[in-house]
Amino acid sequence: MNAGATKPASAAAPPRPAASVEDAPHIAGAAETAAGTGAGVPAGPTPTTPPAIDITGLTVRYGQVTALEAFDLQVARGETVALLGPSGSGKSTVLKAVAGFLRPTAGRVRLTGRDVTHEAPNKRGIGVVVQNYALFPHMRVADNVAFGLRARRVPRAETARRVAEALEMVGMAGYARRYPRELSGGQQQRVAIARALAIRPPVLLLDEPLSALDAALRADLLGELQRLRADLPDVAIMYVTHDQTEALALADRIAVMRDARLVDLDATDRLYRRPPSEFTAAFLGAANLIPAQVVRDCADGAGDAQARVGALTVPADPARAFRAGETAMLVARPHTLGIEAAGADGTLPATLTGSQWRGATYRLTCLLDEPSGVEVRCDVATMDGVPALGQPVGIRLPADPCVLVPTGTQR
Numbered sequence: 379m380n381a382g383a384t385k386p387a388s389a390a391a392p393p394r395p396a397a398s399v400e401d402a403p404h405i406a407g408a409a410e411t412a413a414g415t416g417a418g419v420p421a422g423p424t425p426t427t428p429p430a431i432d433i434t435g436l437t438v439r440y441g442q443v444t445a446l447e448a449f450d451l452q453v454a455r456g457e458t459v460a461l462l463g464p465s466g467s468g469k470s471t472v473l474k475a476v477a478g479f480l481r482p483t484a485g486r487v488r489l490t491g492r493d494v495t496h497e498a499p500n501k502r503g504i505g506v507v508v509q510n511y512a513l514f515p516h517m518r519v520a521d522n523v524a525f526g527l528r529a530r531r532v533p534r535a536e537t538a539r540r541v542a543e544a545l546e547m548v549g550m551a552g553y554a555r556r557y558p559r560e561l562s563g564g565q566q567q568r569v570a571i572a573r574a575l576a577i578r579p580p581v582l583l584l585d586e587p588l589s590a591l592d593a594a595l596r597a598d599l600l601g602e603l604q605r606l607r608a609d610l611p612d613v614a615i616m617y618v619t620h621d622q623t624e625a626l627a628l629a630d631r632i633a634v635m636r637d638a639r640l641v642d643l644d645a646t647d648r649l650y651r652r653p654p655s656e657f658t659a660a661f662l663g664a665a666n667l668i669p670a671q672v673v674r675d676c677a678d679g680a681g682d683a684q685a686r687v688g689a690l691t692v693p694a695d696p697a698r699a700f701r702a703g704e705t706a707m708l709v710a711r712p713h714t715l716g717i718e719a720a721g722a723d724g725t726l727p728a729t730l731t732g733s734q735w736r737g738a739t740y741r742l743t744c745l746l747d748e749p750s751g752v753e754v755r756c757d758v759a760t761m762d763g764v765p766a767l768g769q770p771v772g773i774r775l776p777a778d779p780c781v782l783v784p785t786g787t788q789r
């Protein structure tokens with residue numbers, strides 16, 4: 379399916395159980411108003427082609443609670459942006475505002491240049507899979523998927539064709555006549571995604587679509603979402619998750635959120651490789667943050683930067699300009715560190731305090747001698763040669779310079 383080659387449809391179907399069409403007025407009776415949205419424009423926002431999704435200054439308050447504060451984000455046609463952040467950071471609030479399920483306190487939402495901030499959800503032409511998926515329990519799978527199409531009076535033959543196509547895309551072609559109760563959780567989730575896709579939306583919003591599934595099913599469906607994404611080269615996707623694996627696997631860019639705010643936003647690989655803040659380094663890839671002192675003035679990305687940790691001086695990759703003597707954090711992911719015998723040349727002296735078998739690796743925890751009390755996690759493939767718990771060890775930093783981020787960017 380090539381959604382961009384077709385006229386975009388309206389009638390997003392936020393999947394909630396409903397006893398009847400009347401119980402879901404935001405789905406039913408949708409009028410086609412999104413004419414031209416996303417169709418026939420080249421990928422990527424340019425001065426002449428507005429982004430598929432353009433969020434500016436979005437603020438949502440519930441009384442004293444600020445769910446979202448001055449949030450800005452643009453998503454280009456064909457781009458997938460993941461909203462990643464801990465529970466309560468405001469991810470779903472962003473999606474709800476884009477879908478039209480809530481009215482923001484301030485700010486604007488535009489879809490391909492059209493201001494939809496105060497438009498009803500069913501006029502926006504968006505495909506939505508909400509956080510706690512739920513299909514209409516009294517409808518068969520095919521009818522669930524056909525819902526948005528019938529609401530906009532797509533002819534019967536075309537509806538049947540699109541339902542079959544959407545079910546095929548999510549690997550559920552053989553399940554059209556079943557009721558939701560006759561499906562597993564993962565299968566129901568696939569149907570919810572098929573329902574969002576059936577209307578061929580130029581914009582697809584997915585809120586933790588895999589969170590209710592067990593680990594094996596999650597991995598399966600993640601692979602399918604990757605394939606699906608390749609099949610939908612023109613669709614702009616916002617994907618909410620608190621799972622970094624999903625964000626890394628699916629997103630072109632990641633927006634990291636914390637406490638109702640956008641913390642960092644960048645291309646997925648860049649954000650992972652050169653996180654700009656302590657928070658993003660720790661959240662995306664569970665990096666160790668090792669306090670260090672900058673040896674001499676350095677610019678952002680300077681090739682000859684150095685940092686001092688304990689008695690070691692090591693090359694560093696500064697995420698911003700630093701002054702000599704400034705304290706900063708070295709970002710070191712657990713799998714990049716090695717454990718050696720205490721006193722080995724060029725290692726950080728530490729004490730081994732814990733070991734946890736994780737199947738493919740062992741996660742070791744160590745306390746650095748200097749700076750004292752700093753805990754460092756280190757993943758190793760084997761315990762061969764690793765000293766006993768409570769014994770001194772030497773921690774080997776990676777050969778490539780560690781990224782250096784400013785302190786106080788826990789944000």
Ligand SMILES: Nc1ncnc2c1ncn2[C@@H]1O[C@H](COP(=O)(O)OP(=O)(O)OP(=O)(O)O)[C@@H](O)[C@H]1O
Binds near residue numbers: 444445468470
């Ligand atoms: N209707 C509401 N009334 C009051 N506070 C709300 C309401 N909806 C959300 N909030 C608050 O807004 C904040 C952001 O909520 P949101 O649902 O966007 O978080 P989230 O990042 O999606 O979290 P999770 O990962 O748990 O789904 C939270 O502190 C939440 O308690």
Ligand SMILES: [Mg+2]
Binds near residue numbers: 470509
């Ligand atoms: Mg949420």
